[in-house]
Amino acid sequence: MDEEEDLETLGEQLYTRIYPKHKDTAGKLTGMLLELPGPVLSQMLQDEAMLTAAVEKALRALQLEQEPSRVTCKDEDDVSVSSDSLGEQLFELVDIYNTGHSQKITGMLLEQHKEAVLNLLSDPKLLEEQVNFALKTLKEQNEETDVSDSSDADDTEKLGEKLFSLVEEMDPLHANDITGMLLEMDTAALQQLLSDHTMLEVAVQRAQAALDT
Structure with a gap:
């Protein structure tokens, strides 16, 4: 009424x-x-x-x-x-x-x-x-975009941390520089390095050689 x-x-x-x-x-x-x-x-x-x-x-x-x-x-x-x-x-x-x-x-x-x-x-x-x-x-579309962007950043950060701890065991002196160089690779390649120790060693040796030149 x-x-x-x-x-x-x-x-x-x-x-x-x-x-x-x-x-x-x-x-x-x-x-x-x-x-x-x-x-x-x-x-x-x-x-x-x-x-x-x-x-x-x-x-x-x-x-x-x-x-x-x-x-x-x-x-x-x-x-x-x-x-x-x-x-x-x-x-x-x-x-x-x-x-x-x-x-x-x-x-x-x-x-x-x-x-x-x-x-x-x-x-x-x-x-x-x-x-x-x-x-x-x-709003949902915007949130999805935000979430995917931030999750990509999170993934890279986590990969970087794992990579750094492994590289540090091989070359503590240049671990920071080598990890930085390896992180320029795409995510799939980085995950492969983490799961295959031999490949990681080769990648670290290449990075060391690049640093020495």
Whole structure:
């Protein structure tokens, strides 16, 4: 019940703000904006620029509804233009959520069928779910990248420690330099050296020879 009362209050405030500039369509525009989430509406009432942008978007949508003949007989150019405008409308709505990844999330959502994108534009709850899901996916991708980077660094460090202890037994005086030279090899080769003592001895002798020159 409280939510309904809040929505009614928001609706009255929105209507009062919209009416002076759009007398004929104020009722319809208010109704369209009231489909947005409550927190977004409250923010709009405090932010004039945000409210103006939302009203303009709603106006464009109204104009499209009132021009069905143009929508039904589109040629190739019109179709591409409509896709662009879909992207713009979606970006503006996604941007309201201040995720910091509006461009990426819009791109992800636009990969869906046109009907699905139109559903997102008309259903704020569905849009919010999809934005949150896309944001979660982006975060997981970033975490995976971070983890793989750090695990590579950890592996190299561990290999370096093992290698150093083995090289130190053979040449304590130059262990640091030789280990450094061997660590320039790729991980697979290093693991082979650690598992094959003969190969390691050969690699150490080569490194010693290089140091002597």
